[in-house]
Amino acid sequence: MPSDLISRARLAALLDGARGKHIAIIGDAMLDVYLRGDVDRVSPEAPVPVVRVRERKFALGGAANVAQNVIAAGGRADLVAAIGKDEAGRQVREMLRELGADSGGLVITDRPTTTKTRVMAKSQQLLRVDEERDDDLDAGDAARVADAALAAVARADAVVFEDYNKGLLVESLITITMSAARAKKIPVVVDPKYKNFFAYAGATIFKPNRRELESAMGAAVDLDHPDALPGVVEGLGADALLLTLSERGMALIERGNTGAAPAGATRGVHRIPTTAREVYDVVGAGDTVTAYLAAMLAAGATPLESAIISNFAAGVEVRKSGAATVSAAEVLAAYDQHLAER
Numbered sequence: 075m076p077s078d079l080i081s082r083a084r085l086a087a088l089l090d091g092a093r094g095k096h097i098a099i100i101g102d103a104m105l106d107v108y109l110r111g112d113v114d115r116v117s118p119e120a121p122v123p124v125v126r127v128r129e130r131k132f133a134l135g136g137a138a139n140v141a142q143n144v145i146a147a148g149g150r151a152d153l154v155a156a157i158g159k160d161e162a163g164r165q166v167r168e169m170l171r172e173l174g175a176d177s178g179g180l181v182i183t184d185r186p187t188t189t190k191t192r193v194m195a196k197s198q199q200l201l202r203v204d205e206e207r208d209d210d211l212d213a214g215d216a217a218r219v220a221d222a223a224l225a226a227v228a229r230a231d232a233v234v235f236e237d238y239n240k241g242l243l244v245e246s247l248i249t250i251t252m253s254a255a256r257a258k259k260i261p262v263v264v265d266p267k268y269k270n271f272f273a274y275a276g277a278t279i280f281k282p283n284r285r286e287l288e289s290a291m292g293a294a295v296d297l298d299h300p301d302a303l304p305g306v307v308e309g310l311g312a313d314a315l316l317l318t319l320s321e322r323g324m325a326l327i328e329r330g331n332t333g334a335a336p337a338g339a340t341r342g343v344h345r346i347p348t349t350a351r352e353v354y355d356v357v358g359a360g361d362t363v364t365a366y367l368a369a370m371l372a373a374g375a376t377p378l379e380s381a382i383i384s385n386f387a388a389g390v391e392v393r394k395s396g397a398a399t400v401s402a403a404e405v406l407a408a409y410d411q412h413l414a415e416r
Contacts, residue, residue: 085383085405088375090402095148095149095232095372096152096232096372097144097230097232097365097368097369097372098230099141099155100137100226100236100251101154101155102137102240103156104135104138104189105132105133105165105190106133106134107130107131107132107190107191108131108133109127109130110129111128111193112195135190135361138153138169140236140361141170142170142173142399143399143400144369145174146365146399147387148369149365151175151176152175152179153176153179156183156211157180157181160186162186163182178222179225181215183211185215187205188204188206188238190204191203207241208240211242216247220250223250227251230255231260232368232369233260233261233368234264235264236265236364239268243270245270248270248274249273252276261278263277263281263364265281266280266281266282268289268290272311274310275311277310277311277313278314278371279312279313279315279380280307280310280314280315280316281367282317283317283320284319287306287315287317291306295317307327314329323349324385325343326378327343327344328377344381346381346382348389349388349389359388359392362384362390362399363387366400370384386409
């Protein structure tokens, strides 16, 4: 059980140690828009429901959601991202300002701000509309992002790469910022997508989901026989691979572990079962995990400790609607509840 692997005193000390830590978040920021309403008729123009909108809600997504979760964990977020000159970009800037995030690394471009609009009725999602571009940034915008990223890394206690393949995290940017982080000897957390999957050699924790890893490997991941997984970590050049498995929790595979494994276990492979008691909405859960991984590593946690704490944070997040934040106090309360229910 997760609570067997970390004491309450250690958890509290790490949560306290994350306060004030600077986390540089480099990646694709988004705006989530929720249109909620009621359906009482079908359109005469086409066989589709007509939604009478009664509420419009905005939420930060992608790298911006990681930033707000870093702040909720007690850290200081330094976001480097590209947004547009549009209303969505203005909304992202304003929401970050209200949170107290450092938005000096936001590069304003002629591209649209990535926006995901979800149309909801009675908690049921009827439609999602995406406004975005996924081609690489032009040379001028890419140079400004690189300057902002290097400045953020220079101030950071940990670095996050949050890639949704929207054209910001190109290989040249990854190379120079990874080099700067290694020179500072600070932890790096990578939440990859499909492109540039193998460009993050030297990362502390590499966090794909199962589908992303299987696509990159060209083979299925057999978690019932995980002996080959440490070799995957070696190939990625990361210290540890954290594989998120939805309702099955997580698997942390650490690099360089040798020697006999305990009975029934594989050396370097740690299974972390989910702590979620109920799941309302999984949107944003991965961003919460990423934020807590970075904050805990910055506080001095091991990769395993960081994964365990992030798992508790994810269990809290999925009980909330949309891309939500999780505070350090909520993580501690989830740990206490987990102990009480054993």
